[in-house]
Amino acid sequence: QLLLQESGPGLVKPSETLSLTCTVSGGSISSRSYYWGWIRQPPGKGLEWIGSMFYSGSSYYNPSLKSRVTISLDTSKNQFSLKLTSVTAADTAVYYCARVISGSTNWFDPWGQGTLVTVSS
């Protein structure tokens, strides 16, 4: 059974960089069948896709966040990471990592439990 677990600071100061890690167990992120992605959800609001990455380095990012986002994979640790620079209060959200099933379309399954990141001084 594939499990994903997010980790990282729960509080980030404005203008700083948000950094999160997703640890994958029960499967390899080097799989040629899947991408690995991040999605976020501001409190009381809907889901927003952040970006997805393949083990080869191929990636897709939400255009609205692309200038501030980096996703990377560490195959030696079976982890992938998210960095979001220059954060503001609008970046306060629950951040989820997920496996991305990709082909002619993309969907997310399974998801991690999520981690709340608050941007505040």
Added chain:
Amino acid sequence: SYVLTQPPSVSVAPGKTARITCGGNNIGSKSVHWYQQKAGQAPVLVIYYDSDRPSGIPERFSGSNSGNTATLIISRVEAGHEADYYCQVWDSSREHVIFGGGTKLTVL
């Protein structure tokens, strides 16, 4: 950019059928995926490729997609189905994942 429109809320009596719509321009030409998110929990995939169910998802969950509307159908609704439901597509022209705004299902 491509927009998915969901009704903010749908209410249904126990034992009845709930239909949650997801509107988009010619959405029938895209594959639609649906997620269930119960309060305080992570989303769970309940339908992919318009109407396929992942293993472990009951047959009471089904889906359809045609024209400008995709629909998630939950038959014999029970209290445990109360949740937010999100539709999602892949915009291949922009290489962009899009989520609908979500629909809160209330069981009366």
